[in-house]
Amino acid sequence: MRFKSKVVLVTGGSRGIGTALVRRFVEEGARVYFTYLSSKAQAAEVVRLTGKPHQIFALACDVRKKKDVQKIVDEILEKESSLDILINNAGIIRDGLFLTMSDEDWSDVMETNLGGVYHFCKAVSKQMVTQGGGKIINISSVIAELGSCGQVNYAASKGAINAFTRSLAAELASKKVTVNALAPGMVNTRMSSAARAAFGDKIKDRIPLGDFAEPEEIASVVAFLASEDARYITGQIIAVDGGLSLLCRR
Amino acid sequence: MxxxxxxxxxxxxxxxxxxxxxxxxxxxxxxxxxxxxxxxxxxxxxxxxxxxxxxxxxxxKGELFPEKLLTDARFVKEGKIMPAGLEELQKKIPDADWAEFLKNPTIANLGDIxxxxxxxxxxxxxxxxxxx
CATH class of the missing domain: 1.10.1200.10 (ACP-like)
Known part of the structure; x- marks a missing residue:
């Protein structure tokens, strides 16, 4: 029960890595608030599956909208005396070759992936500074450093998150607010299903550990970064990618 | 106090x-x-x-601790606060101990006031x- 009495906010918690994060923190005793964009039924199912409805709260929110984000954070702080851990997980992909990528696909990805991180950090960091500490963990991607055909928008958004993470960490460190990012490789989620289906073993061939991560394995590392065991870690981008970023072939 | x-x-x-x-x-x-x-x-x-x-x-923003003013080229030059900048600062913070600060009015020393x-x-x- 590492997170008993802690208040955690997870963005994009109704599926994939987000759901694994929500479940992990609930299991470890935290009061967890999570956002979802549109699927109320899916969010309700996440709440039901934890079996602890008094400990988990689903909130509809478009992370691109500053006002929505501030409203969510204000609502939480009306009920809670602190907000200890923020996990910026909400993200989308709109893959396509750059030469034919629409402006809309570019801006949707940037506004959701990077804009969401910006809005939530802005809304939460004031509280964390005055409460004397907090943990912010941004979900990035190994693609930020590797490059990937058809993912210029996604890679740019995640690369920006890495840069954002380092600088915000430097600004907030003296207030005991740590800011780190986690860069997953290929994870068994719906978001990566198209790539996994299309390239299957070819991708596995590039992963030194030879398989994909489960969302729960990502949640384990996030839980570590959010714990007191990671007190001395800030401004870091932690790759959880089975060695994919080593760029070696087996 | x-x-x-x-x-x-x-x-x-x-x-x-x-x-x-x-x-x-x-x-x-x-x-x-x-x-x-x-x-x-x-x-x-x-x-x-x-x-x-x-x-x-x-x-x-800037009402209690002026910050924008210090990045304004009209008020600050090479780390030193110019007369126009000092005037603005004194308007904003009339009760500060200006006598000491005016001996060496640099941004680095501004925190002291x-x-x-x-x-x-x-x-x-x-x-x-x-x-x-």
């Missing part, structure tokens, strides 16, 4: 000691936030946030019934 509302003084001392992690006994009216109490730039924001919360007021007493002055004025 003995001439001021003791509630304001008491709360300011608590806020400063908590924000800067210093013993309350070290927080006196003449303590410089930077030189004596070790404040860094983010601490100024922390203090503003805490003041807003405790006194239930809104402190507009932000004192605990200055915050109490600011709050006393802001919370005065006529200003509500």
């Amino acid at each position: 003995q001439n001021y509302n003791p509630e304001i003084v008491k709360n300011v001392k608590v806020i400063i000691s908590q924000a800067l992690k210093v013993d309350e006994s070290k927080v006196t009216p003449h303590s410089s936030l930077v030189k004596d109490l070790g404040a860094e730039s983010i601490d100024f924001l922390d203090i503003v946030f805490r003041l807003e919360k405790t006194f239930k007021i809104k402190i507009p 932000f004192t605990v007493g200055m915050i109490v002055d600011y709050l006393s004025e802001k919370l005065a019934p006529a200003n509500k």
